[in-house]
Amino acid sequence: MPDVTTSHFISTSSDDPAHLTLQGDWVLEHYAQLRQQVRELSRSGTSYRSADLHRIGRLDTAGGQLLADLLGAELIRQLADSDRDLPEERRVLLTRIADSLQEEPPTHPQQNAALELLGNLGQYVVGLCQHTLVLLAFIGMTLAGMAAGLLRPGTWRITSIVAQIEQIALNAVAIVALLTFMVGAVIAFLGATVLADFGATIYTVDLVAFSFLREFAVLLTAILMAGRTASAFTAQIGSMKANEEIDAIRALGLNPLHILVIPRVIAMIISLPALTFIGMLSGMLGGAVVCSLALDISPTMFLHILEQNVAVRHFYLGMAKAPLFAFLIAIIGCMEGFKVSGSAESVGEHTTSAVVQSIFVVILLDALAALFFMEMGW
Structure with a gap:
């Protein structure tokens, strides 16, 4: 028999190190143990090309996210599309997880140029008013200081x-x-x-x-x-x-x-x-x-x-x-x-x-x- 490395959730074979066999319940209840094993396998630097998901018992979004971290979005999508033996709800879950990893960040809708110009003009006017108030205050302080100096020429x-x-x-x-x-x-x-x-x-x-x-x-x-x-x-x-x-x-x-x-x-x-x-x-x-x-x-x-x-x-x-x-x-x-x-x-x-x-x-x-x-x- 080939040499096999087995844990409670993940099994690897020495004949094909790029293939994983996943088992057990990949749910939030076991999240800490799953994350530790995923981290250990990720440190090895191995690029996995295939995986067997049929032995997984229960699977929720927390476990699915760890699966995506371990296998990558492309392999997850490939398994969801090609493996027809997986239950339909599990395939939908894996597809959505892969989509969430590959979707581009939302772009802000382009603002109307006239509204943007009007907003910039408003900001400029507000800044100008504030600057004018500061200038008037500084002028007042200076005039007050000069007036006080007139009463005390020695200063x-x-x-x-x-x-x-x-x-x-x-x-x-x-x-x-x-x-x-x-x-x-x-x-x-x-x-x-x-x-x-x-x-x-x-x-x-x-x-x-x-x-x-x-x-x-x-x-x-x-x-x-x-x-x-x-x-x-x-x-x-x-x-x-x-x-x-x-x-x-x-x-x-x-x-x-x-x-x-x-x-x-x-x-x-x-x-x-x-x-x-x-x-x-x-x-x-x-x-x-x-x-x-x-x-x-x-x-x-x-x-x-x-x-x-x-x-x-x-x-x-x-x-x-x-x-x-x-x-x-x-x-x-x-x-x-x-x-x-x-x-x-x-x-x-x-x-x-x-x-x-x-x-x-x-x-x-x-x-x-x-x-x-x-x-x-x-």
């Missing part, structure tokens, strides 16, 4: 303010002057090209003066500060947040708002109007150079036309927007720094967010201010 951190002015204003003079000079030259050249068709090239002076005194100088400077300074504020405060330096400041009994935010806000409010004034001068200088070289308008005539045709109120209107832009740029940069969660990736994300938000707010407020000034007749 002003003059050294920090002066250091920030150096970084914000003095180090940015060259880039602001160069940018506005080139933009002024371009505007003068384009204006002269268009106005030449009407014989009104002399009004190129007015075009350059109006555009830089009212809009371009403050707008270009604010956008530069949003990209250069707001990002620096976020990166500096975010790095301190990631290194737990802000927690150390609080542990010392100090207020991070007074130490980190207010000096930067004050420095920005001082620096941006000064840079805007430099931008106005540099932009009109670029226009004057083009007028002198291309239109035969001498610098003396340029200044005379400027004095005769351009009222000083345009200068005031342009400068009036600078402190507001400076305040919002500094607030957004500092607020995004405090939002950093602690990783380098978070610092980069909030730095990008600070730049985008600052530029958006600056352009939005500038457009609203232009409409308001136009309606007021200014």
Whole structure:
């Protein structure tokens, strides 16, 4: 006789190790013993090609699941389809077990594109409202801190303010002057090209003066500060947040708002109007150079036309927007720094967010201010 290995539920033969003879009751009552024997056979790594199920007494879903683990879904289905001697109810049970093992995971029904777009829009609006509330709260905290500082002048951190002015204003003079000079030259050249068709090239002076005194100088400077300074504020405060330096400041009994935010806000409010004034001068200088070289308008005539045709109120209107832009740029940069969660990736994300938000707010407020000034007749 061939060598046979037999257990209470599973028998194997040395003549055909890939064939199993199953017996006994494969039910939940014997689940622990069945699972142990199935595990032992599974560890052997043998791939079973056939099995005899006729000696199984009772069979339920728990036993059927163990059969599937032992034999595999394909062999279970093959036995259920080919062995007509098995009872019908047992064949149905084995087929369903094989189907459950081979069926693909359910796919979520495709959502309507319009509904998905509407849901995304709703999430964006809710996020925008929440972000606006946080920004307003941070503005209120900063204004309250600045108002408290007015009552106690000794708490002003003059050294920090002066250091920030150096970084914000003095180090940015060259880039602001160069940018506005080139933009002024371009505007003068384009204006002269268009106005030449009407014989009104002399009004190129007015075009350059109006555009830089009212809009371009403050707008270009604010956008530069949003990209250069707001990002620096976020990166500096975010790095301190990631290194737990802000927690150390609080542990010392100090207020991070007074130490980190207010000096930067004050420095920005001082620096941006000064840079805007430099931008106005540099932009009109670029226009004057083009007028002198291309239109035969001498610098003396340029200044005379400027004095005769351009009222000083345009200068005031342009400068009036600078402190507001400076305040919002500094607030957004500092607020995004405090939002950093602690990783380098978070610092980069909030730095990008600070730049985008600052530029958006600056352009939005500038457009609203232009409409308001136009309606007021200014």
